[in-house]
Amino acid sequence: EIEMTQSPATLSVSPGERATLPCRASQSVSSNLAWYQKKPGQAPRLLIYGASTRATGIPARFSGSGSGTEFTLTISSLQSEDFAVYYCHQYNNWPRTFGQGTKVEIK
Amino acid sequence: EVQLVQSGAEVKKPGESLKISCKGSGYSFTTYWIGWVRQMPGKGLEWMGIIYPGDSDTRYSPSFQGQVTISVDNSINTAYLQWSSLKASDTAMYYCATQQQYRAASANWGQGTLVTVSS
Numbered sequence: 543e544i545e546m547t548q549s550p551a552t553l554s555v556s557p558g559e560r561a562t563l564p565c566r567a568s569q570s571v572s573s574n575l576a577w578y579q580k581k582p583g584q585a586p587r588l589l590i591y592g593a594s595t596r597a598t599g600i601p602a603r604f605s606g607s608g609s610g611t612e613f614t615l616t617i618s619s620l621q622s623e624d625f626a627v628y629y630c631h632q633y634n635n636w637p638r639t640f641g642q643g644t645k646v647e648i649k
Numbered sequence: 650e651v652q653l654v655q656s657g658a659e660v661k662k663p664g665e666s667l668k669i670s671c672k673g674s675g676y677s678f679t680t681y682w683i684g685w686v687r688q689m690p691g692k693g694l695e696w697m698g699i700i701y702p703g704d705s706d707t708r709y710s711p712s713f714q715g716q717v718t719i720s721v722d723n724s725i726n727t728a729y730l731q732w733s734s735l736k737a738s739d740t741a742m743y744y745c746a747t748q749q750q751y752r753a754a755s756a757n758w759g760q761g762t763l764v765t766v767s768s
Binding site: 578586 | 684693709711752753
């Protein structure tokens with residue numbers, strides 16, 4: 543099973559600032575990596591797939607990069623609606639696995 | 650527009666059985682994979698398993714193999730997640746999600762079904 547590691551567990555950022563969220567896979571997942579945003583009481587929302595492709599309707603301030611084992615989600619200028627938990631997810635191998643999540647909170 | 654509508658919240662006792670549902674619309678139901686994801690209270694997301702309605706090819710994550718059963722009824726475009734004997738540790742929110750290919754991310758999610766197991 544591929545382990546996905548997200549650190550830190552919590553990131554404190556001021557509105558308007560840039561947030562950089564790393565994700566590491568225990569073995570290569572190629573570019574089969576997605577990022578999801580999760581808010582309380584809501585279903586996960588797909589932000590990025592293929593490591594760097596924005597999903598339909600996702601604002602340009604969200605970007606993804608990386609391949610193999612090292613990935614990054616960047617939010618260029620945090621808006622109030624962006625404070626949430628973000629999960630990376632590998633779909634290269636079975637079983638599919640998620641990282642533990644990084645909570646982006648208001649500083 | 651792809652939509653997934655899940656059945657409502659359930660409150661059950663330990664040892665009881667349960668089957669929750671996920672009805673798909675707005676797409677060709679038999680050609681998209683459907684997966685189930687668990688989120689226990691205060692915890693992260695866990696992928697449970699996935700099924701291809703076209704041929705009922707089903708895969709389970711090791712942690713859930715033998716603990717749940719995933720199935721579909723193509724006549725009503727509905728996927729199911731069922732337990733034969735619930736435990737308190739099954740208390741969680743359960744989401745269904747579709748993906749167009751086996752190796753793909755899930756762009757469309759159900760609203761979630763909260764399952765509470767308590768004596």
